[in-house]
Amino acid sequence: METIARERAEIELVLNDSPSLRGEVVRMIADGSVRVARLTNRLLRLHGEHVADLAPPTYTEDQVLDDWYPEIT
Numbered sequence: 915m916e917t918i919a920r921e922r923a924e925i926e927l928v929l930n931d932s933p934s935l936r937g938e939v940v941r942m943i944a945d946g947s948v949r950v951a952r953l954t955n956r957l958l959r960l961h962g963e964h965v966a967d968l969a970p971p972t973y974t975e976d977q978v979l980d981d982w983y984p985e986i987t
Contacts, residue, residue: 915983922979939975947971 929936947970955967976982 918983925979939979943973943975943978944970947973 929939951968951970958965958968
């Protein structure tokens with residue numbers, strides 16, 4: 915959670931320095947989600963896990979930038 919909070923603060927600094935990027939946040943989240951799913955699938959296979967490919971997660975701009983955290987079960 916500390917890493918997420920720190921990275922959110924960094925994102926806010928970048929967006930404050932470059933306000934024109936704010937309109938790109940949704941696209942950047944979607945692009946990042948695809949990369950994360952691909953990496954996760956590779957790492958699972960590398961560690962011998964045999965699971966169906968994971969679909970990219972879907973997060974909203976508010977979830978990424980605000981104080982939201984996924985439920986941990």
